[in-house]
Amino acid sequence: MSEHDHDHDVVLSRRGALAKLGGLAVVALSGTALATRELLDAEEADAAGTGPAAVASGLVSCVLAPEQTEGPYYVEDAALRRNVTEGKPGVPLTLRLTVVNVASCRPIKGAAVEIWHCDAGGAYSGVQGDTGMFLRGVQRTDAKGLALFRTIYPGWYQGRTVHIHTKVHLGGNVVHTGQLYFSDAVTDAAYKRSPYDERPDRTTRNTADSIYRNGGKRSTLKLVRSGTAYVGSIAMGVQRS
């Protein structure tokens, strides 16, 4: 599985590189009609700042986001809202989640991005007797494919590494179900702060997590400190279905 995923990465990034070289190389490799479509996509994507040039410069990685289990704590009908904290204590975290079409690297506008994660103590809302909806929400992507959330750094629970669940809906269909991950070093730093420091012995780091090991590295947020907060960014390549 991981080997296959790796091959897939290589094919996609190579296609982006070829598209950048221009029409002749692409036509020779993949046939006129397909190549024309791809070139059009590439040009539009470049115009939007997300195409092969952006891929090459590292601004976006147009890679298929790995499908991962939604887990047992999904609850339907999360609210359309940017700030999902509901006053829950924790280190502030802004999420910048971009949805791109993995076939073209073009941003997808109007996708509904849904997130849910546990609080600093490791508990989810809406399950196990809780009737709330804290730390759950939906945002629509803008013209740049971007969905923004304000939340807190997730806590941890038994047997899992730190993660945020996500689903992407397009036209009423779920086109992606996955999980977003954090650098263990950044988590170590964040967890020195209150209230995470009340539970110092988290059980599972990334490489010990069986779900993370199945492609999770490609869903690791790029984290930047911003004062006492963090900003986590990632581009999720999805297939329109």
Ligand code: FE
């Ligand atoms: Fe979970």
